[in-house]
Amino acid sequence: MPPKEGMCRTCCRGVYSCHWSRRNDGRRRCTCCWFSAVAMVSLLAASWLYVCMMAFNDRDDFNWKAFESLKRWVNWFMVMVAVYAAIAIYCCLLLLFALFQEAMRDPVDPHCVHKVFLSLAVLLITAGIVGMSCRWADEWHTVYLSLLATGPFLQLGGVVALTVLCGFVFQRFFKAKRAVSKTIIMATFVVLTAAVFLSPLFIKSPCLLEVLPAKPALIGHRGAPMLAPENTMMSFRRSADCGVDTFETDVLISKDGTPFLMHDTTLQRTTDVSEKFPDRANHTSTSFTWMELQSLNAGRWFLKSNPFRTLSLLSERERAAAGNQSIPSLAELLELAKERNASLIFDMKDGDSAGDDTRLVVDTILKSGIRRELVLWLPPKHRAHAQTRGFRQIYSNVSAMLSDGGNLLNLKYNSVSTEELRELKRKNVTVNMWVVNDRWLFSLLWCAGVDSVTTNACHDLQKMDRPDWHLTPSTYRIIWISVDVASLVIMLIVFYMQRRTRERIFCPRDRGTPLLEL
Template sequence: MPQNGSCCRVCCRVVYSCHWTGGVKKHACCWLSYVILVSLLCLCWMYICLVTYNDREDVNWEGFKNLKLWVNWFMVLIIISAVLTSYCVLLLLFALFHIALKEPLNLHWLHKIFLFLGVIFVTLGVTGISLRWQQEWPTVPLSLQATAPFLQFGAVGALMLLSPFIFKGIRAAREKWSKFLIGAVFVMLSAAIFLCPLIIQSPCLIEWAELPEKPQLIGHRGDPMMAPENTIMSFNKSILCDVKAFETDVQLSKDGIPFLMHDNNQSGFLRRTTNVKDKFPHKDFNQSADLNWDELQSLNAGEWFLKTDPFHSVSKLSEEEREMARSQTIPTLLQLLDLAKQHNISVMFDLYSLNQENDTIQTVKTILNSSIDPRLIFWLPPVEREYVNKTAPDFIQIYNNESDMVNGEGNHLNLKYSKISTKKIGELRRRNITVNLWVVNERWLFSLLWCAGASSVTTNSCHLLKDMKQPNWVMAPLKYTIIWITVDIVSIFIMIGLFILQWKSEAKSQYFGLERERTVALLARKVDH
């Protein structure tokens, strides 16, 4: 065992206690429990941040609406959360080193303050999601279907590594009730970790032969990670991904020209993706009907992409591609229809308008005049659907809820991925109902929906998902059961072995300690005589 003034001991004291020498303080175990709880809290929060990263643009969009500044706010949140989690976990590790070295656990007041600030930060984050981003909570249990089997294996490993410290704590406890309490908590926690696979369910726990075909890709505003969204360059990029359809957003100008633009009906709605502030410095437009087509066509719709680099992808573009992005303008719906017709790709869009009846008529007229195959049009806007059905009966009607689909005698659904269970996706698939889910950007989520049987997904990252040949993982239920039971049994035997070794080691130390005391006592008697 290292000596009292060894480098290892001093380092642990300085980091954890901020003192060169040790000293016993009250409530050390309580503060250790506090460190453990805050560490677990931060790990859970970090997990939430990572699994909701798929929808990071929702947070960035909320920030833009309030501050009129396009910044990757979610990445800022990720960085702060990662620093906080790393700090708490490292502090916990040093606490465990203290226990191993039999050093007193004296948590410095500065660490107490930082941990308290960490709790406040996580609390504010959870509150923010609950109040402003509540629809994101279903993503967390959904993500567990993709990660739970591996989290369980990791938890078993962590339990095995921590067990020697737990055993040491049980033996070090002076009161019987303390020993019993620590032991009981450890046993219950162990049982929960060992048996949790009984409730783990995942669509990827299937035989390879039962795996559905890969979902088709729909380009969300084109390929917005590799080109400015809703521009011809972006849609051309998505063609390279073999997308099934273009997904876009349609608005009408003052003179009735349908054009492509997502942001709508708000102050400064063109500021994010155009240079409207430079072009019209003394005007603040609130809706598409405030500008005619000539004014819209004069705006640059690509420079913002190079300046803000919203997906940190500009560095992947060649100099020629950057120049192309820099020269992009707002396209009309007719331009997109011509592109879709040329490549036999479907078009799906939302229609943003204050005058839905008139704008629907104008939009349908534009589509029919384009001479595109009407079966390539996925009609999504729910308003004036009856008129669209009569005027263009070959349009494929897409619904955003099952009841409307049944009433409309349709068989196509378009839903947010977190609004439907993986089990329900499988049921709809067996009924030959096409299910498209939006917006799916991360591999883990795409893999999960692939296993569940989704027909297609709307995505910002078609250039990444197109290269996936199979889900991240697929495992036969029997194989998973065998691995789970084997891991549990092996870890139990290892923990029992560690306990026996530790018990023998301490018993031997006590024996030699008693022998040393007897020898000293005998020498002392001889000296006295």
């Protein structure tokens, strides 16, 4: 009668393969294949979840793209993250069960249901990768930037993982019967270990620097949209309270010629136009008169959708104020900028070829009495007309800036490399980057020497008095060499102990006959 097995071992086998008793059907031949398959899918799922988490900074952009296609504002990004997080957790748990099965010398052959789920996980992840590559390709550069920020920590984590797994690898090495198998196992482990140990030679993180640059200034992206409805006066006041020195917005022209603040080409997402003007809900924002625009509520959508999951930061009084906002005119924002001595940067979403919209905007700015050096002119159309008025010119294109002899740039944070950024700084170009919300990204750009960032999260970034991390190159060199040496010593000790254990189990004079069988 076989010995009674422990409850933990029986449950593990049952969950993993749906066989509650030990099988002796020769399935251990598939152990390496299925263990490798589960490990590869788990690594793929964890890596893709990492990509999704690093794209969290641009979740609003993702939701906006989904809104354009589906015409419904939902936090689609968090839905996607939840799905892939569940996949990653499932795959990693399955890998843990596989490791336990292997340690107990049971067949690593998952049940057919697990095989179906693993195949489905691969398909969903592949669909996500293809979708990002086709519709959101610039996000891959964000992933590259995240590796610059997390590279040193990923390397240290890799060293720790190799140290923990070395015992398992050496065990397989000593149990292998053929010389070819031994060679493959050890060569693969040595190459992988050398790659991880020496990878710091190729890590060029901006956060490895001798002298930390000054903290980037903050520009409020449509105000402070995490604390109030975007492009409302409450939003811009909240951003000013957060210490931003520049307001960023978008300007459209109403049907009767009033410049107003609105990002979208329609009013569906940020107003109650579907209730007030149901027959015109899909019409463009510029097809409404200023009186009609003023009649719309531009705040209740914020309370209803909670786009950044930040409503908990608002008091009851602030929530009541947020729900009672209206669409502001450009003139109102100019008055606030004058009052707070803040600069203004804006884009014109629907400038016409004749220049009438530009003329209306320029006239509104001049009538406000704001100091002209506080106006940062971004729209490329009819730039020459704005230049004659004394406004500061800021560009979204490097070649256009150089051809005009300018020195102010407004770029998306993942549109240039850190090397290109440093080259621009050497040419005394002032660089602003948009939209930067996450601490890790702000820290990276701070170390890279960015002058300012446009952000939705001014209340968070304002509190930072230093990057999340930065080290001098010499300090980091000492850390990674010390960790590598410590890991190597532990690996050698484990290898020696495994070898001695193997020698004690097998008696040399009996040429490999186990003592337990004598």
